[in-house]
Amino acid sequence: DTAVSQTPKYLVTQMGNDKSIKCEQNLGHDTMYWYKQDSKKFLKIMFSYNNKELIINETVPNRFSPKSPDKAHLNLHINSLELGDSAVYFCASSHLAGGRYEQYFGPGTRLTVT
Amino acid sequence: GDSVTQMEGPVTLSEEAFLTINCTYTATGYPSLFWYVQYPGEGLQLLLKATKADDKGSNKGFEATYRKETTSFHLEKGSVQVSDSAVYFCALSDVSVQGAQKLVFGQGTRLTINP
Numbered sequence: 001d002t003a004v005s006q007t008p009k010y011l012v013t014q015m016g017n018d019k020s021i022k023c024e025q026n027l028g029h030d031t032m033y034w035y036k037q038d039s040k041k042f043l044k045i046m047f048s049y050n051n052k053e054l055i056i057n058e059t060v061p062n063r064f065s066p067k068s069p070d071k072a073h074l075n076l077h078i079n080s081l082e083l084g085d086s087a088v089y090f091c092a093s094s095h096l097a098g099g100r101y102e103q104y105f106g107p108g109t110r111l112t113v114t
Numbered sequence: 115g116d117s118v119t120q121m122e123g124p125v126t127l128s129e130e131a132f133l134t135i136n137c138t139y140t141a142t143g144y145p146s147l148f149w150y151v152q153y154p155g156e157g158l159q160l161l162l163k164a165t166k167a168d169d170k171g172s173n174k175g176f177e178a179t180y181r182k183e184t185t186s187f188h189l190e191k192g193s194v195q196v197s198d199s200a201v202y203f204c205a206l207s208d209v210s211v212q213g214a215q216k217l218v219f220g221q222g223t224r225l226t227i228n229p
Contacts, residue, residue, distance in 0.1 A: 004157075031215070041201055041222040043158075048214050055214040090157055094215060102148065103217060105157040 003027050004106035006091050012112045013081055020077045021109045023091030031055075032074035033092040033103065034066060043090070049074055050096050081113045116141045120204050120220035127194055128228050135189040135223050137178075137204035145206040147171075147180050147187040148217070152201045161189075161202070196227045 004025045013019050025032060033056070034046040048056035049068040063079045078085060091106040121136040139147065146165045150158040162171030167182035176191045187204060204220040 033217075035217075041152075041224075043203065043219040043222070045216055045218075048216070050214065056216060092158075096215065101215070102160045102163060103215070105150075105159070107157045 004091055004093055004104050006089075006106040006109050008109060009107065010110050010112075012114065014114055015081055015083060017081050018077070018079045019081060019111070020075055021089055021091075021111070023074045023076070023106055025072055025091075025093040025104070025106075027093055027104060029093040029095055029104070030071050031094050031096040032068065032071070033094075034074065034076050035090040035092065035105075037088040037090060037108070039087070047074075047076075078111075081111075083113050086111055086113045116145065116206060116208050116218045118204050118206055118218055118220035120202075120223050122221075123201075123223040124226060125223060126226045126228065129196055130193045131227075133189070133191040133194045133198075133225070135202055135204075135225070137187045137189065137220060139185050139187065139204075139206050141185075141206055141208060143208055145208045147178070148205045148207065149176070149178055149187070149189050150203040150205060150219075152203065152222070154200070158203065194225075194227050196229055199225055199227045201225070 007022045031050045033048045037043045047066045052068045065077045068074045088108045090108045092103040094103040095101040117140045148163045149161040151161045162173040164171040164180035170179045178189045201222045205217045
């Protein structure tokens with residue numbers, strides 16, 4: 001069974017388009033995250049949701065809008081895609097427990113904007 | 115803000131060599147510390163963790179000790195294998211006022227093991 005799954009795995013699109021990435025976890029966790037990994041492998045948190053409530057919102061352009069329909073799902077919608085949005089996007093989940101619990105990561109979605 | 119600094123890569127070793135990947139951190143609180151590993155084409159997996167000073171995390175022959183006095187969490191393995199080739203990330207976890215866990219990652223160290 002896949003613990004944290006993301007779709008699609010690869011996404012190639014043109015500048016200016018709008019796209020979504022979906023994430024689902026079956027671990028019973030109450031907190032989910034989106035991270036961005038750039039071409040140099042640097043990972044940075046973007047958003048975090050706990051029980052459908054946004055609890056972390058880093059400095060991310062407002063073209064990026066996360067949505068959590070329930071605590072098992074966290075989707076990422078990106079408007080007006082730019083070349084600089086090309087990266088690998090990772091979803092993760094954990095229990096909300098003061099930093100003591102590990103985060104489980106999905107396999108990543110490689111977004112390429114041309 | 116909190117930050118993590120890892121030794122620059124790439125690191126290339128021969129099989130059965132001793133491995134050290136240095137990691138130091140800056141944090142205002144008392145973070146938990148982690149090593150994550152990313153195999154080619156995959157997501158991150160937790161390798162080991164330590165939640166307080168002097169704790170030693172270990173897994174698959176890898177070890178790291180939480181050193182508060184030197185703010186370090188160096189990763190070591192006595193005898194590496196070709197299958198250990200991957201990118202290794204040191205990370206710390208701190209807690210926001212809402213109780214949210216935030217992972218801050220180092221820049222990653224690419225390790226290649228030659229047979």
